[in-house]
Amino acid sequence: MKFDSIRNQAYEANMALEEADLVVATFGNASALDSDHGVFAIKPSGVPYRDLSPELMVIVDIEGKKIDGDMNPSSDTLTHAVLYKEWPGIGGVVHTHSTYATAWAQAQMAIPIYGTTHADHLTVDIPCAPVMTAEMIKGQYEYMTGYQIVEYMAAMNYSAREVEMILVAGHAPFTWGKTVKKAVYNSLICEEIAKMAVLTQQIRPNAPRLDNNLIDKHYQRKHGAGAYYGQDMEK
Amino acid sequence: MKFDSIRNQAYEANMALEEADLVVATFGNASALDSDHGVFAIKPSGVPYRDLSPELMVIVDIEGKKIDGDMNPSSDTLTHAVLYKEWPGIGGVVHTHSTYATAWAQAQMAIPIYGTTHADHLTVDIPCAPVMTAEMIKGQYEYMTGYQIVEYMAAMNYSAREVEMILVAGHAPFTWGKTVKKAVYNSLICEEIAKMAVLTQQIRPNAPRLDNNLIDKHYQRKHGAGAYYGQDMEK
């Protein structure tokens, strides 16, 4: 069946979110892109994880229009659509309200880079896009959430290839990646980094930012030209 | 058998509380209303969750009088009875001592609205009814706990339809809903919001309250006239 592959990928990704305790109740959603057809599969809105199946995933085009499926797509669908449209290289998007990352988003603060766990994945603080303006919120809210993310990444001069996670102030984290599996992985890592950072500040308020040499070393050994981490996994 | 339906609902709800780690030992109780007959089914007092069965649920009328069942009903039965009596629209009530929500109750403070996870469910801080007076405590304590809740909701001008959770200072949370399933869901959400809020304050003492536009937007997209969250779930 057409779109079977992305339906399966999106299904597996959504289930992995629950398995990893990144979602409560029906919160959270993952989508997988079929870049050849310019469509993606996404979780239906408000359905408990235990009731999901690959067939229930909704197919939507990158303008956010439903193409196939019986159910309403996630209410956050337009945010996913904008990220796929603006960042051609990505193949998956994940949104959760995972506890610690969401607490940082509620505090409206970027997550400082304190250790190599963080530097293994990105070389900058996990960014926090500011609260949207009243106009953006009152208009096409989810669509504008996508642009809030895209524009803040651009304003910070961050590439979506090198920084694969962001917080939206007052809301929660969004992550992405070459595949939806990688986006799920990034959600897990974002939550773990968020938890370690809260604890670090509790142990030592005003803990120092990680040394730049360590940041570069850890990022390069996993992602640089001469990377030597892993087997032949995606780098 | 008469009352089978509410016995089953109450049983499922009580078991769901334990499954979701919202209760320790024999703490916590859930009840389900049969509004046609003006009675509700509630957990027996002090029985471990693993020993419960639908048959053990006790049937009580909304004055709190036992109608059917071999065991003593929960010691909090009169609190449930008052809420059913005073708020005709609700169909289920849940009481837990879940860790984070109870910590806020012990701190005798409302839980500030810091993010959209909160705003998805209510537009105000999760209220905290003050410690009861000596007279109320020494009289019919559980009955007066019900009235403490009802009167504080009225004093704050909150409707039981729009605000489905409250803390009682020095004690713990109570939640309710159109069904007991929804009340259980509200207990889970209350605990998660409570945890996120503690963490938010740890990251940033005096973190700002969530922007009003975001509060309205998130609540309206789930509960407003033009709500577009979910499929055809209760809104």
Added chain:
Amino acid sequence: MKFDSIRNQAYEANMALEEADLVVATFGNASALDSDHGVFAIKPSGVPYRDLSPELMVIVDIEGKKIDGDMNPSSDTLTHAVLYKEWPGIGGVVHTHSTYATAWAQAQMAIPIYGTTHADHLTVDIPCAPVMTAEMIKGQYEYMTGYQIVEYMAAMNYSAREVEMILVAGHAPFTWGKTVKKAVYNSLICEEIAKMAVLTQQIRPNAPRLDNNLIDKHYQRKHGAGAYYGQDMEK
């Protein structure tokens, strides 16, 4: 077989400690008394929980002398022995290094009574016996730990019937009860109260102590002359 009953009780209790996540590695020990014969069954020292069986429980008299069993009894055996000897009414003792209760013991502070979860079980702060003197530590350490507990309870004028849990400063909690099952329950409750109290202080430093009327009401409804909590459980 002689002592089968207390061996089984002690075994079940030790396994329940691990099941409830109250112990890490081989930490923690539970014992059950046979008051007719003046002996108790206790966990062997340093054996992982998954390798335990009822037969491995060691039988010791209340002077702390091994009566039966192939293995060495827990290194904390003399502490248990002292409590049984000095407090004739108790039938079980439990010692854990559960995380939150141990943190309070390490902070060398009693756990303030902040809520009804606490008041349901005792009407005073969970006491913290001071660090033992150099002489006590250098002598028969575990034996003196028992006396440190007994003497501090006496100095505070607490009865072992009404206060069934204590912290030993710099060390960890000890609990007891009419049965070892009740002592395990008390360990679980002590840990939960300890966690709620840390969180309460984080939310509101110098949070107020629970109102005396609430303390009395909650304790009396579970343990007083006219108690109405539970069915016919031990009160």
Added chain:
Amino acid sequence: MKFDSIRNQAYEANMALEEADLVVATFGNASALDSDHGVFAIKPSGVPYRDLSPELMVIVDIEGKKIDGDMNPSSDTLTHAVLYKEWPGIGGVVHTHSTYATAWAQAQMAIPIYGTTHADHLTVDIPCAPVMTAEMIKGQYEYMTGYQIVEYMAAMNYSAREVEMILVAGHAPFTWGKTVKKAVYNSLICEEIAKMAVLTQQIRPNAPRLDNNLIDKHYQRKHGAGAYYGQDMEK
């Protein structure tokens, strides 16, 4: 098959790390030494725990050269190699990014000895080796991480036999032991001590260091000449 024993030991140890929730995703690695042949078995780099098997463990000599195996060894292999080379008595090494211990490493602080849980295992604060110099980082990084550990232990005058765990500032914990099973145990204990210490400080900032008499007593009863903890386990 040659090296079967250490492959099995390393496999079991790596799986035990995941079982104990000490690792997220592919983080963490355990290795087991064959001291007769001067080689050790270590986890392959970047492979998820669920895909591991004894056969996939990589055999490396203590200079860090791969001897046998199809996959790339852990990127931290040279750190393990240095510890085996410099400390002839050890038989296993473990590295994790466990949450609480890593937070202390990120805070760049030693973990103060606050209680007997800590003193049961070592008599000093869990040391934290300082952030490495730019030169060390830019050179053979993992190799120099090993020397950073060895040299800091020497500078503090700590023996690898008595202190079996360390934090590397900005990075995470490393542990070791006579066997890899003991090294895994030490990782678990290090994490638990780290968590208790954060909580102790939250309850009481500037909590007092544990009394020296208690430190000595607890360490000696487990590890001293007249140790009386356990059966005939390794002391």
